[in-house]
Amino acid sequence: MPARTPLDANAILAATEEILRRHGPDKATVVDVARALGVSHAAVYKHFPSKQALREAVTRRWLDRNRDALAVIAADSAVPPVQRLRTWLHAVLAGKQAKIREDPELFAAYGILAAAHSSVATDHVADLLGQLTAIIADGAADGSLRTDDAEATARVVFNATAKFNHLAHAAEWQNPGIGAELDEVYSLLLEGLHAPTSP
Amino acid sequence: MPARTPLDANAILAATEEILRRHGPDKATVVDVARALGVSHAAVYKHFPSKQALREAVTRRWLDRNRDALAVIAADSAVPPVQRLRTWLHAVLAGKQAKIREDPELFAAYGILAAAHSSVATDHVADLLGQLTAIIADGAADGSLRTDDAEATARVVFNATAKFNHLAHAAEWQNPGIGAELDEVYSLLLEGLHAPTSP
């Protein structure tokens, strides 16, 4: 009995996301996904070589949605780079906070998947670093930011704000003061600690 | 049959550490600790009110050893505050890296314990922040560091170096470039990103 509706990769990903939301990452099975789609689980294996590949694909889709939302901020040349940097750093944090609030189960699921399949996570970090590099290069171009190497500086800024962008700190993002802490780090990064040599 | 050697809290803590090293945090039982000491498990309960209290005590001892080593660096007034800050930040990282290298099992065990009994962890963070505040206050006093509020600035520096001090990032500390990354963050914190207003 062939399928009524043609099964495509996107439908599988959407169903997987729904199963993940309902069952959590540990209890979500390929059989569950297939049942939700009204097919046998072997049909899913025609589109994805393994359960791991399916999970990676679904994680990548989720991270890419986030990346695209951030890209809009990073590329908004109407906003001065210094302010855009601040907005972008806050948006990275706020986007993840929103995911936690909206759907903690799904967020936890993605957290586990992202940690397990590291190429997905490292690719995402590379995407974000690209956006950050663009903002910093814009600042260097208009003279508002000081840097020798926008890419290297982007890495440093990303490392210095790890508490506000790395999934390992998700528990601390519930704290109401977290946004203010990010602002403080942002300010110190901009201005520096060193006393002026000629006051 | 009373004990030959008098059982004291310190002996229990040392035995617990050994059991933790051998069995890991999930499988280490109070009975194991008592057996290693040649007593019944009820004897251990004469010294510690609960298993949780025993675990906290052993974790606290471990963290305090670290704290004391760092305190020597933080209080070394022979070293200029700016340099002392750099040395201290590296020492926080290096101390934990050394623990991982020496005894990964025990480190993982302590990581789990510290995460579970959060008052132990928050107390330790408060200790470290106290040391960092002292360094920054010294810098403010001799004019080498710029700050309105040494305690607030210490918090910001600690947050900005979370990748190099927070246990959640332990896996990344294996990376050989991690020390260089810390140096880059340290440099950016000192100097700032902003272009000088009057060049």
Next chain:
DNA sequence: CAAGTTACAAGTTTTGACATCTGTTACCAA
């Protein structure tokens, strides 16, 4: 009475038989 013991209730973990899941293969239909 200080420092330990044995004995035990309540809760938690291990065990081992059973069920489910993953991934593959051989097959079917448009």
Next chain:
DNA sequence: TTGGTAACAGATGTCAAAACTTGTAACTTG
């Protein structure tokens, strides 16, 4: 050939019974 099925072996997960762990209490000894 593309898109599906059914049946299967081996790995993994589940569940109830048995074993162990925690924490307490009543007891023993110098």
